[in-house]
Amino acid sequence: MSTVKRLAVVGAVGLIATTSACGSSGSGAAPNAASGAKITIGSATAYSTLDPAVAYDAGSWAVYYNIYQSLLSYAPGANQPSPDAAKTCGFSDPVTYKCELRPGLKFTNGDPLDAAAVKFSIDRVLKIKNDSQVWTLLSTIKSVDTPNSSTVVFNLNTPDATLPDRLAAGVASIVDPKLASPTKGVTDPTDTSIGVGSGVYKIDKVDFKDGQPSVLHLSVNPAYQGAALDNGGKLQNSGVTVNFYDNVKETKAALDSGAVDAVATDIAPTDIVKLQNDQQLGKGLQVVEGPGAQIRLMPLNLAKAPFNNKAVRVAIARLLNRDSIASGVFQGTVTPLYSMIPSGITDQNAAYLNLYPPASAATVKRSLQKAGVHLPVSFTLDYTLNSTAGDAEAKMIKAQLESTGLFQVTLRTHATYTAMKNEVLKKGDFDAYTVSWLPDYPDPDDFVSPFVGAPSSMYINYQPAAIVGKIAATLKETDRLAAAKDYADIQNAFANDAAYIPIWQNKAYAVTQADITGAGLTLDTSAVIRWWLFGKSS
Structure with a gap:
C-alpha cells in the first residue's frame, strides 16, 4: 500500500484461530434492541x-x-x-x-x-x-x-x-x-x-x-x-x-x-510502560497487549550512491542494533525484526539475522574496503516528526552507525509521511528513510508484493525478477500453507539484496x-x- 493507511507513521504470538472463506454459521439475526452502556x-x-x-x-x-x-x-x-x-x-x-x-x-x-x-x-x-x-x-x-x-x-x-x-x-x-x-x-x-x-x-x-x-x-x-x-x-x-x-x-x-x-x-511507548508498572501495583488504567503486524523499515535508494553498492547496504544490516532501538527508544513495546514478514504472520523467518549476524566494526570495515568503498560513507536519513518516537529512533540510528567510524549520517525531518513523500520520495531525492508499514490484510503477500516494482510503494525502484516470479506463484495457492517454501525463498531473496532494512515489529496495545x-x-x-x-x- 502506498499511503498513510499502511505507511503508518503515527504511531511473538502466532494466530491460533483460523477460519476459511467458505460459509457462515449461526443465525446472524439482528439484535432485538441495543443493550449495554455506551x-x-x-x-x-x-x-x-x-x-x-x-x-x-x-x-x-x-x-x-x-x-x-x-x-x-x-x-x-x-x-x-x-x-x-x-x-x-x-x-x-x-x-x-x-x-x-x-x-x-x-x-x-x-x-x-x-x-x-x-x-x-x-x-x-x-x-x-x-x-x-x-x-x-x-x-x-x-x-x-x-x-x-x-x-x-x-x-x-x-x-x-x-x-x-x-x-x-x-x-x-x-x-x-x-x-x-x-x-x-x-x-x-x-x-x-x-x-x-x-x-x-x-x-x-x-x-x-x-x-x-x-x-x-x-x-x-x-x-x-x-x-x-x-x-x-x-x-x-x-x-x-x-x-x-x-x-x-x-x-x-x-x-x-x-x-x-x-x-x-494511540498511546506513546513511555506511557505504556508507566501504565503497565502502575497496573502491577494495582492502580491506574488497564493495559491490554496483543500481537501487532506493523513493521518498521529503512528503505534504501538503489538508484544512486551510496546504496547502489550492495556492500554498503549489507554494512547497515550488520551494524544496526535493533535490540537497543527496541529496548532503549521503545522501552520493549516493540520487538527486533529480521525479515520483511513479521512474527504472527504465516511463514515468517529471520532471514536477515541468518544472513547478516551482528558483526564488529572492524569486520564490516574490512568488507567495505574489499568492495572499494571510500570511508566514511556519508548519507542522509529522512524521517517524519509525527512518527512514534521517530526523532529518538533516528538519532539512535545515527549514533550507532557513526560510533563505528564507518558512516556519517545527516538527519532530515518532515512533518508527516505525506510531506516526506511529496518533498523527497517522489522526486527520488533521498538516500534512506524510516517508515512503518501496517498491512491491508494478515497474509504474507501484503509484506512482499507492495515492496517490489517500479517504483514500488517505497520509491526505491526495486524490481528483482526472481522475487516477482515467486510472488506470482504464491498467488496461485489458495491453500496459503502450500506457499510456505516460496515465502521462505522470497524472504531470503529480500535479505540477500538488502534493499530494505527491517528494524522492528510492534506490539498492539489498548488502554482502558x-x-x-x-x-x-x-x-x-x-x-x-x-x-x-x-x-x-x-
Whole structure:
C-alpha cells in the first residue's frame, strides 16, 4: 500500500484461530434492541473521508470496519477472512470467485443491500482510481457479474489467492448506490452523505472542528445482520462515541481525566510502560497487549550512491542494533525484526539475522574496503516528526552507525509521511528513510508484493525478477500453507539484496478504564479495531 493507511507513521504470538472463506454459521439475526452502556473511544487518527473509494488511511478504515460491511471480515484472532455480508464465498477456479449474500440485508436507511450494490461498490473503486492508489488492492478484478440479486461473481485478470483478504479490507466496504457517485469520490470529510452502511453501527452525527471530524456519534444498527452476531456473538455496548484528538499526548490526557473509556494503539511507548508498572501495583488504567503486524523499515535508494553498492547496504544490516532501538527508544513495546514478514504472520523467518549476524566494526570495515568503498560513507536519513518516537529512533540510528567510524549520517525531518513523500520520495531525492508499514490484510503477500516494482510503494525502484516470479506463484495457492517454501525463498531473496532494512515489529496495545471489558478480543494481526466488543462491567 502506498499511503498513510499502511505507511503508518503515527504511531511473538502466532494466530491460533483460523477460519476459511467458505460459509457462515449461526443465525446472524439482528439484535432485538441495543443493550449495554455506551462507550467513548479516544483516537489520534481521525478519518479523512467516509468514502471507501478514496481513503487509504488507518483512521478511515477503523470507521469503515464498524459502520460498513464487506463480503468477508476477520473474526477476532483469525488469520483468514470468513463471510460477513456474504453467507458463502469460494473459488470455483483460480480466476473465478463467487459469493452468495445473506438474505434480507439492508442499509440503515432501508435501501436493499443486494448483489447490484456489491458490484456498484467494487466497480466505482476501480473507475474512480483515486490518487491514494487504494484501488490497486482490487486491481486483479477484471469484472464483476451478478447472475441474480443474491450472487456476485468476481472474474480475475490473473490468479489471486489473496482476493478474499482484499474483499475483507476497508476498500471493499459496500456503499449504497443511491448515495454514491459511480465516477466521483468524496474527498471532503465534512460530507457525510455517503456514510450509510449496513454494519454494526450507524452514524447519528459528526461534530467538526476546523473542517476535520472531532467527535463521531454512533448507535447500534437495529437491523444489523453479520459476522459479529454469528456463533452466538453479542454486541457489548449500545453505541460508541469516538473523540478525535491531535496527538497521543491528548489521548493519554483524555484517559487520565476519564473523558474516554478506551484508547487503542494511540498511546506513546513511555506511557505504556508507566501504565503497565502502575497496573502491577494495582492502580491506574488497564493495559491490554496483543500481537501487532506493523513493521518498521529503512528503505534504501538503489538508484544512486551510496546504496547502489550492495556492500554498503549489507554494512547497515550488520551494524544496526535493533535490540537497543527496541529496548532503549521503545522501552520493549516493540520487538527486533529480521525479515520483511513479521512474527504472527504465516511463514515468517529471520532471514536477515541468518544472513547478516551482528558483526564488529572492524569486520564490516574490512568488507567495505574489499568492495572499494571510500570511508566514511556519508548519507542522509529522512524521517517524519509525527512518527512514534521517530526523532529518538533516528538519532539512535545515527549514533550507532557513526560510533563505528564507518558512516556519517545527516538527519532530515518532515512533518508527516505525506510531506516526506511529496518533498523527497517522489522526486527520488533521498538516500534512506524510516517508515512503518501496517498491512491491508494478515497474509504474507501484503509484506512482499507492495515492496517490489517500479517504483514500488517505497520509491526505491526495486524490481528483482526472481522475487516477482515467486510472488506470482504464491498467488496461485489458495491453500496459503502450500506457499510456505516460496515465502521462505522470497524472504531470503529480500535479505540477500538488502534493499530494505527491517528494524522492528510492534506490539498492539489498548488502554482502558478499570471497568471496560473486551479490549483483548480486538488486538490481533488483522489490525481491525472492533468497537462492538468493548463493554462495561456491572
